[in-house]
Amino acid sequence: MRRRILVVEDDVTLRQALTFNLRRDGYDVSGAGDGESGLAAARGQRFDLILLDLMLPAMSGLEVLRALRGDGVTTPVIIVSAKTDEVDRVVGLKIGADDYVTKPFSRPELLARVEAVLRRQRREGSDLETRPARLEIGPVAIDLERRQVSIDGALTHLTTKEFDLLAFMAGNPGRIFTRDQLLSRVWGYDFAGDGRTVDVHVSWLRGKLRGQGDHNWFRTVRGVGYALSPPTT
Numbered sequence: 328m329r330r331r332i333l334v335v336e337d338d339v340t341l342r343q344a345l346t347f348n349l350r351r352d353g354y355d356v357s358g359a360g361d362g363e364s365g366l367a368a369a370r371g372q373r374f375d376l377i378l379l380d381l382m383l384p385a386m387s388g389l390e391v392l393r394a395l396r397g398d399g400v401t402t403p404v405i406i407v408s409a410k411t412d413e414v415d416r417v418v419g420l421k422i423g424a425d426d427y428v429t430k431p432f433s434r435p436e437l438l439a440r441v442e443a444v445l446r447r448q449r450r451e452g453s454d455l456e457t458r459p460a461r462l463e464i465g466p467v468a469i470d471l472e473r474r475q476v477s478i479d480g481a482l483t484h485l486t487t488k489e490f491d492l493l494a495f496m497a498g499n500p501g502r503i504f505t506r507d508q509l510l511s512r513v514w515g516y517d518f519a520g521d522g523r524t525v526d527v528h529v530s531w532l533r534g535k536l537r538g539q540g541d542h543n544w545f546r547t548v549r550g551v552g553y554a555l556s557p558p559t560t
Contacts, residue, residue, distance in 0.1 A: 329355040330375040330445055335365030335391065336407070337383050345378065348434055349441070362386025366394055374402050376445055379424075381408040381415065389422060396423040401474065401487060403444045407432070417527060423487040426514065447514070462497045465558045467536065467544075469494055483535055488513065492528050496545075496555040505552040529553055 332354050336342040339360070346356045357372070359365035362383040369377055369391070377395075381388035392404055406419045409430040416427045425444050428437055462469040466479045474490055476483050485493065491513050496504065504512075506525045514524065529545050536544045546556040 329353060331355045331357070331373065332441070333357050333359065333365065333368055333372075333374045333377045335359045335362070335368075335377065335383065335388070336380045337361060338380075345437075348438065352438060354441075360384075362388065362391045366391045369395055369400060369402065370398065376441060377402055377404045378407050378441075379404050381406060381410055381419070389418065392419070392422050392424060396487065403447075405440060405444060407437070420488060420524065420527065421486055421531065425488065443514075447512075462494065464497050464500060464555075467497070467557075469497055478536070485532075485535065488528055489532055489535070492525075493532055493555075496553070500555045500557050503548050503551055503554045509552065525553070 330353075332349055334342055334345050334349070334356060336345065336358070337360050342358050342360065346358055349356045357368060357374075359368050363385045365377075365379070365383070366386065368374075379388045379391060383391070388406060388408070392406075395402070395404070403425040404423065405426040405428060406424045407428050407430065408415065408419075411429045419427050426440050428440060460470070460472050462471065468477045468480075469490075470476070471494060476485055476490065476493065492509065495509075495513050496502075509525045533543065533545050536542075542558050544556060546554045548554060
């Protein structure tokens, strides 16, 4: 079955170019020229991936992403934007984007990132058939089917990538992972990604989990990466 992609981009020329190239690579592509119509399409139809511009008329890309994640829509989103500031990238990832590509970009790079995100999604789907529906580590309970995390019975809000990172590392407590391994397994990159993406998400998770107590759930192995470190008592 052909994978379905929604392109939300107000630049008609770029939207048409993206649509042409993605269709040539075998994808089923739909387009939207503003935030409101993009949000309506994402809510009303099933897509495997959304390419989302930030600077859109009627409703910004961040507002669209925030609304989708607030609705519980977990469709992977790659932000495609001319905004290059680190704060924009951080905000997008924190709200729930799966990747962030800055304009101008090369066709091979964008298609590689699209395939990487979709490949990770397929792998997660196959993992659901073999992995347990629930993981419990100390006071933390991870419901893999509902994508919910509770600490001592109280639900804790995590972004899409925060959940993915915690669930992956919780399946391997104590094991040390390099940043590149985490990028490959959680973000789906098959090429060198930015290790700071991992650092930022670990920092956010530390803050949310440590807010329930003084334990530091993530052990930093200098020069290597991170390990999930559950409480000993």
